[in-house]
Amino acid sequence: MNGDALTGQLLVAAPTLRGSTFERAVVLMLSHDDDGALGVVVNKPTEVRVGDVLPGWVPVVSEPGVVFQGGPVSLDSALGLVTVAGDDEPLGIRRVKGRLGVVDLDTPAEIVEPAVSAMRVFAGYAGWAPEQLEGEIDEGSWYVVDSEATDAFTSDADDLWESVLRRQRGLLALVSRFPADPSLN
Template structure:
């Protein structure tokens, strides 16, 4: 098991990270233990709107603001799977508690509730996720690929997607614009 679980933390890609899947990304870690880590990229829109995703799973909704909500590109792993990141303490059929009032749900029932106006107060849908094998994330952290920041609800649900990378780093006083896009080791 890692010395400290980083679940409910944000991984903020440093400018030197040039992997196209993660460059300038912010990842909410949902799970982190001895077997590895899993998270959702929370600052990249996919090409889909929520209405399209709901339609693909046979759900219709008359709420235009819900239909027009961007769907996040949650990561390169399982891009066909939907993940609903939401607030509240309610557990749906398949929910994982990340923090006291933060959950990730992969079951259809949360989407059905959202279309009826009975879902979580704040929710975003992502397609795909990010994952790391045992020790892989710890290695990347040691290589200065990421910085970690405690997650907060404002960043996850209120800030515009394009502002999240810089804002997340700013939460711990890091100005990414002043950092070099390469890393070195002494």
């Protein structure tokens, strides 16, 4: 397997994941290698304001200024995802792919702020053991698609599942019309 095969890609939950933690989830993959995979669900905002848990980061985070539920693993931990504004390697930021990076939330926010153009904070993450994710993809639980720079920072996170699928070609575009509750169809 390529050491970063899915890094930077999106996993879009298939409609068959209905009723699960990942129902209509869009996961941005932050790492994928022989040791497993890690990503964050980018379309599940919570009601918790960033200022309630990380007040120093309020001036840096993008609207809506809430913590997102990044996944079911380590919900008591926080992860900062950023878009790096320039080509430099800013202090406290580890690039994931292109301009996308993960910020060390122990770094003072005022050092990071000038280097980023967007930021989100996630509680928890999605993680898979070696070959677990590949099995889930093979069984049809996930669609793997290219990400766009704004996906993780969209102001319309609630409609991201539908909009990501709608921009795909062929049958995936049709899946975007799958009703949230098929029993109402």
